[in-house]
Amino acid sequence: MTLTYIFHSGFILETERCVLIFDYWMDPAKVVPRHLNTHKQVYVFASHFHEDHFTREIFEWRKINPNIIYILSKDILRRRRAKREEADVWMAKGGVWEDTNILVIATGSNDSGVSWLVKTDGKYIFHAGDLCNWYARFLTDDTPDETIYSEEFGEYINPVAEEKRFLGELKDIRKITDTLDIAMFPVDGRIGNGYTLGGRQLIDRFNIGLFVPMHFVASGFESAWRMEPFCQEKDIPFWRIKEEGEQLSINIHSV
Numbered sequence: 001m002t003l004t005y006i007f008h009s010g011f012i013l014e015t016e017r018c019v020l021i022f023d024y025w026m027d028p029a030k031v032v033p034r035h036l037n038t039h040k041q042v043y044v045f046a047s048h049f050h051e052d053h054f055t056r057e058i059f060e061w062r063k064i065n066p067n068i069i070y071i072l073s074k075d076i077l078r079r080r081r082a083k084r085e086e087a088d089v090w091m092a093k094g095g096v097w098e099d100t101n102i103l104v105i106a107t108g109s110n111d112s113g114v115s116w117l118v119k120t121d122g123k124y125i126f127h128a129g130d131l132c133n134w135y136a137r138f139l140t141d142d143t144p145d146e147t148i149y150s151e152e153f154g155e156y157i158n159p160v161a162e163e164k165r166f167l168g169e170l171k172d173i174r175k176i177t178d179t180l181d182i183a184m185f186p187v188d189g190r191i192g193n194g195y196t197l198g199g200r201q202l203i204d205r206f207n208i209g210l211f212v213p214m215h216f217v218a219s220g221f222e223s224a225w226r227m228e229p230f231c232q233e234k235d236i237p238f239w240r241i242k243e244e245g246e247q248l249s250i251n252i253h254s255v
Helices: 032-036 056-063 074-078 159-174 197-205 221-233
Strands: 002-007 010-014 018-022 041-046 069-073 089-091 096-098 103-107 115-120 123-127 148-150 155-157 182-186 211-214 247-249
Touching (some): 010 032, 018 115, 074 089, 089 103, 197 211
Antiparallel strands (some): 103 115
């Protein structure tokens, strides 16, 4: 397998039989076109409607490859960002779809849409979408289970309840598998103190073959590397992404 970092939460995973493109937003290094011009089956995923995870530009790719299979979260349809006929598969949490190349399970999110669990070549590939412990900086050992107003987010939130939702989603994923051979997960410095907490909670609960940070474009590449020491403590390989278009060859052994 080869994994290519596009931008933000966008990745391309290429196997011997197929190409998977996750949560495309922008392509500064212009790596997508060459992956579309292929004899392999191409699958395009969008986990939710947020503009940094879904853009209508993906439908233009049909001009390059008319055989693309689009697998989109149903919230994109509900938000009227796309028409029903524009995607081949619409999925919500708990949905399952498969063909001869891949098995797709739409797992949950504590934000919008879904996260993706894809089995291909006997390996589980996980793309978290916007599943994360987003309010980690409000959490301490004695944080009360109550609603507070966050000026940063401009809304009332309950950090304890939100963390329980996040951990509940991880628990639901563990009911399917306790092994994630590749895990693409947000490590976003904008969260503030404790922005690696969600990633640490993930690696505490799963056997992970490779941890891949994402969603860090606003806080910079080096901010995502803060997750690496926690992975090293558990002997989990970590991809220290340095630039858009960077590619990693992956030989995954059972974990």
